Amino acid sequence: MQIKNREDLKKYRESAIAGKTASDKNIKLLVGLGTCGTAAGADMVWAKLENKIKSDKISGVELVKVGCVGYCYAEPTVEVVYPDGESVLLGNIKEDNALDVIELHVKKKTNNASNIIKTNIASNIFKNGGKK
Amino acid sequence: MAQQIRIALRNCGKLDPEKIEQYIAQSGYLALEKALFDNKPEDILKLIIDSGLRGRGGGGFPTGIKWQAAAKQKSDEKFVICNADEGDPGAFMDRAVLEGDPHSVLEAMTIAGYCIGANKGIIYIRAEYPLAIERLNVAIDQAYKMGFLGKNIMGTAFSFDISIKLGAGAFVCGEETALIKSIEGKRGEPIVKPPFPAEKGLWMKPTIVNNVETYASVCPIIVNGLEWFRGVGTEKSPGTKVFALAGKINNVGLVEVPMGSTLREVVYEIGGGIKDGKEFKAVQTGGPSGGCITKESLDTPITYENLIQIGSMMGSGGMIVLDEDDCMVNIAKFYLEFTLDESCGKCTPCRVGNTRMFELLEDITEGRGTQLTITKLETLANTIKKASLCGLGQTAPNPVLSTMKYFKHEYEEHINNKKCRAKVCRELLTFEIVADKCVGCSLCARNCPVFCIHGEPKTPFVIDQKACIKCGSCVEKCNFDAITVS
Structure with a gap:
């Protein structure tokens, strides 16, 4: 779609946000597929997850390809974002433990698995102006 | 946190x-x-x-x-x-x-x-x-x-x-x-x-x-x-800066922190500290144009001005963490070699000056350094800084100047005692067999590429120091931890 004026953009943004709201109802698996993640084997993890979701017909799960998340020491990484907005970041997800993501974090909501990375990113800076 | x-x-x-x-x-x-x-x-x-x-x-x-x-x-x-x-x-x-x-x-x-x-x-x-x-x-x-x-x-x-x-x-x-x-x-x-x-x-x-x-x-x-x-960062440096943490740090990766955060926060709280519990020595920022930040400056807020003041620079954000196993002379040599390779050759101070500086550093790491080498390095570094045409040449001596400022004792040890405390500069190392530990298996002697280890089987062997090329293969082969490096 070509945006020819401000009204077009407004409409497009509304539909994009609606699309996001709809997809936020799924459990999202954000796979870090930058050069760094890919080098560590993230594309194989992606394939494994994709096949599993298809073969087991798991609904309400969405795979999302994202760029570098910044946790190079624990690549490949998969972040699981739940419909309620909560999320866990999982590190060192290789081909052999990729399916744990589905078993432990999609079918269940495990909060104490060994590959959970503690993140320390301020999440609400766009609201409070980032004041320390 | x-x-x-x-x-x-x-x-x-x-x-x-x-x-x-x-x-x-x-x-x-x-x-x-x-x-x-x-x-x-x-x-x-x-x-x-x-x-x-x-x-x-x-x-x-x-x-x-x-x-x-x-x-x-x-x-x-x-x-x-x-x-x-x-x-x-x-x-x-x-x-x-x-x-x-x-x-x-x-x-x-x-x-x-x-x-x-x-x-x-x-x-x-x-x-x-x-x-x-x-x-x-x-x-x-x-x-x-x-x-x-x-x-x-x-x-x-x-x-x-x-x-x-x-x-x-x-x-x-x-x-x-x-x-x-x-x-x-x-x-x-x-x-x-x-x-x-x-x-x-x-x-x-x-x-x-x-x-x-x-x-x-x-x-x-x-x-x-x-x-x-x-509202984020400091008065003169608002906002955030992305750093790429690399080297001897647990959480290697990308971090974005408010300007004015301290190095301690970045290295220990966000970066998870030094690998294997080793001791922090310095952080190199600013790449080949930058310098070192030492333990003393761990609590200095990271801003453009502060980093320049302590002899480093913000640079694009590469942060290489160094620990006790890194030799500062060798680090300086590493960065200088990089700039040397990348010098375009247009102006003489950068093209020739940096080559000479690299040779002087080589002299130090290979045991030929004297007090004069340090004086020459200093004069040359300052000349290159002033006379080079562009930023590449003007900043090329920075890693050398910065390590000389904060780690002069390591340079002097290399020169006066012919010793590298981090055990990195091979030419300065001495390999010795501890008689008490050696069982005389002859494995080291058989693997020595220059045949400089001698002895009778089942009695302690000895390394001929004059012939030793310090390759370290004996240390790798020994099953009894009988060879010391100092």
């Missing part, structure tokens, strides 16, 4: 970089909308100046002032360049932004074009970043199709095009004037400033050159306002 604040990396790892609808759903192209429909170019210019945003490529020059200088020029054509020629060893901030959120850079470049009156943008990116290039191309296509780039953007009178120019990997092309020469198809050699690119840049037309991270920080300022932006 120190926290990361992500402004430049706000979307990295959060959305699919190849889906423009996801970017737009996260306030994408909202800044461009505000700029084109609600503001005159000078309003945005004033906002960027007042926000205090400074160049994230390392120099720290105020972005708005640079844009203003180009905006003032009268010319039929102006250019907006994005410097994505990230070349510091161990730095990968720009790659992450381009791979994770390419639209944020395109949007900001378009806004920059609107501010200064340019209609053409060029992204100069190194060819070693194939995935970043691919995602940029996808993003540029999408932006053209949707009317965020091209003629009459979103029906306004403003038109802007962006194209990609691949760099061939020369470090010096990260310097803006060399980068411009490279785009023109000439050799990537810097020229003397002034005139600054903002006056006479690409094809002698007014040009602004900004780093990827700088552009990535622009849109949130326009969307959230300058009060918000100035």
Whole structure:
């Protein structure tokens, strides 16, 4: 779609946000597929997850390809974002433990698995102006 | 506990970089909308100046002032360049932004074009970043199709095009004037400033050159306002800085912290401390142009000015953490070798001076150093700094000067005691067999490439020190831990 004026953009943004709201109802698996993640084997993890979701017909799960998340020491990484907005970041997800993501974090909501990375990113800076 | 604040990396790892609808759903192209429909170019210019945003490529020059200088020029054509020629060893901030959120850079470049009156943008990116290039191309296509780039953007009178120019990997092309020469198809050699690119840049037309991270920080300022932006960081260095943590640190990776965070917060709280519980020695920032930050400065707030004051620099954001096993003379030699390789050869101080400096450092690490070597190094370093043509040469001696300032004792140990405390400089090491531990198995002797280990089976062996080439293969082979290195 070509945006020819401000009204077009407004409409497009509304539909994009609606699309996001709809997809936020799924459990999202954000796979870090930058050069760094890919080098560590993230594309194989992606394939494994994709096949599993298809073969087991798991609904309400969405795979999302994202760029570098910044946790190079624990690549490949998969972040699981739940419909309620909560999320866990999982590190060192290789081909052999990729399916744990589905078993432990999609079918269940495990909060104490060994590959959970503690993140320390301020999440609400766009609201409070980032004041320390 | 120190926290990361992500402004430049706000979307990295959060959305699919190849889906423009996801970017737009996260306030994408909202800044461009505000700029084109609600503001005159000078309003945005004033906002960027007042926000205090400074160049994230390392120099720290105020972005708005640079844009203003180009905006003032009268010319039929102006250019907006994005410097994505990230070349510091161990730095990968720009790659992450381009791979994770390419639209944020395109949007900001378009806004920059609107501010200064340019209609053409060029992204100069190194060819070693194939995935970043691919995602940029996808993003540029999408932006053209949707009317965020091209003629009459979103029906306004403003038109802007962006194209990609691949760099061939020369470090010096990260310097803006060399980068411009490279785009023109000439050799990537810097020229003397002034005139600054903002006056006479690409094809002698007014040009602004900004780093990827700088552009990535622009849109949130326009969307959230300058009060918000100035609320992060310090008075003179507002906002955040992305660092690439590498070296002997547990959590190797990308972090974005408010300016004014201390090194201790970055290394210990966010970076997870030093690997294997070893002792922190220093952090090298600013790549081959920078210097070391020592233990004493762990609590200094990281700002452009503070880092310069302690003899390092912000640089583009590479942070290499060094521990007790790193030899500072060797580190200086490593960086100097890098600049030596990358020197374009145009001016003598850089071409010849750095070669001589490298040889002097080699003398020290190989045990030929004297007090005179240090004096010569110092004189040469200061001459090169003053007499080189461009930033590459002017800053090449920095790693040497900085390590000499803070780790003079290590240099002196190498010279006076012929000793390398980190056990890195092989020529200065002594390999010895501990008689009590040696069982006389002869394994070391059989593996010695120069046959300098002698003895009778079942009695302790001895290394002939004069013939030893210090290769270390005996240490690797010994099953009884009977060989010491000192």
